[in-house]
Amino acid sequence: MQRMRVALQQDDPDLIVYGCSAHWLNLLDQDLTAQSVMKHIVEMQKYFRNHHKPCAWLTECLDSHKPQLPGETRWKWPLTRLDSYITNRPSYMEIVQDHEGEIDQESPRHQPSSEMRRTWLISYDLLPALLIVAK
DSSP states (O other), rough: HHHHHHHHHEEEEHOOOOOOOOOOOHHHHHHHHHHHHHHHHHHHHHHHHSSSHHHHHHHSSSSSOOOOOOTTTTHHHHHHHHHHHHHHHHHHHHHHHHTTTGGGSGGGGGHHHHHHHHHHHHHHHHHHHHHHHOO
């Protein structure tokens, strides 16, 4: 691909040559996404998706959606994951409050509350930037 672009530009110097636009946007999306924050979001999403009881409780919540997990072939997954997390967060908090004794000790719910709040605030601020890139 790189060699083809160089050859095209040598044939016609006025030709503007660049790579795949979708790929460039995906790379920008990855740069905008804070991996330290995404790690906590993925842990939370995996917990509620992969554990039977928490998944059932989440399904019972009216405004919840199925948690989205990363898929490297899906270039908009940071956006869908953030959107899913922000939509489900009130349900997660309600489930944790209602079923505190039944939640596993290794669950992401046992993160320090300051870390969970930081993850929430950063993800909420990050969503508009990712929406711009996705459009």
